[in-house]
Amino acid sequence: MDTKLMNIKQLNDVSGEARELLSKAQQAYGFIPNLLGVLANAPSALKAYMTLNGIFDETSLSPTERQIVLLTVSFENECSYCMAAHSAIATMQKVDSEIVSALRRGQPIVDDKLEALRLFTQEVVSSRGWPSEETKCRFLEAGYEPSVMLEVVLGVSLKTLSNYSNHLADIELDANFKKMAWSKSSCENGSCKCS
Numbered sequence: 001m002d003t004k005l006m007n008i009k010q011l012n013d014v015s016g017e018a019r020e021l022l023s024k025a026q027q028a029y030g031f032i033p034n035l036l037g038v039l040a041n042a043p044s045a046l047k048a049y050m051t052l053n054g055i056f057d058e059t060s061l062s063p064t065e066r067q068i069v070l071l072t073v074s075f076e077n078e079c080s081y082c083m084a085a086h087s088a089i090a091t092m093q094k095v096d097s098e099i100v101s102a103l104r105r106g107q108p109i110v111d112d113k114l115e116a117l118r119l120f121t122q123e124v125v126s127s128r129g130w131p132s133e134e135t136k137c138r139f140l141e142a143g144y145e146p147s148v149m150l151e152v153v154l155g156v157s158l159k160t161l162s163n164y165s166n167h168l169a170d171i172e173l174d175a176n177f178k179k180m181a182w183s184k185s186s187c188e189n190g191s192c193k194c195s
Contacts (some may be wrong), residue, residue, distance in 0.1 A: 001119045004170075007038075008037035009038070009040035010031070014043070016043070018043040018047075019045050021043075021047060025050070028163050029087065030172070033174055034081075034172055034173070035082075036050070038169045039162075049162060051190050055061045056079055061151055063095065063107045064093070064099065065114070067086060067089065067095050067100075068108050072118050072121040072122050073160065074159055075103060077163040079163035079171055080184075081171050082166060083089050083104065087104060088179070099111075103118070117142070119139075120152060
């Protein structure tokens with residue numbers, strides 16, 4: 001039995017809004033990421049992902065902080081596709097390589113404020129939205145406003161959609177992301193490529 005449940009759609013395979021969205025992605029990235037090609041099997045899922053992504057970019061979080069949220073969620077959900085893709089994106093966005101390496105290994109970030117963000121995000125995911133009072137206090141004491149908690153939840157929602165879609169479809173890693181290939185077991189053992 002073929003375990004590939006969904007094909008990776010290209011521009012010629014879709015029409016209407018899905019075609020418009022994939023065209024925008026191709027213009028933005030220079031290619032259509034396989035994740036978006038799979039999401040195009042359900043145009044509403046593609047639209048939701050791309051819309052949420054745009055909204056998440058409008059939050060008060062910096063590009064580095066947004067990548068911390070996205071990589072932390074992907075690490076917790078063990079999404080190899082999203083870990084590789086966002087490691088590459090974080091590198092393109094000039095996120096400090098030490099931060100990316102720490103996130104890929106599930107290790108603390110040296111900067112206290114960014115570490116509070118990582119821990120808060122991690123606990124939101126692992127507790128299914130019930131972080132401890134201690135974690136919430138640490139997050140607020142680090143300098144974040146309470147409203148940022150909701151922005152983190154937005155990022156968790158965005159990545160949960162892509163992480164779970166990857167798990168269902170077992171999406172092949174794009175050539176553009178292969179140099180950042182990731183698996184949780186190899187990174188926890190210290191053998192992943194994090195440069």
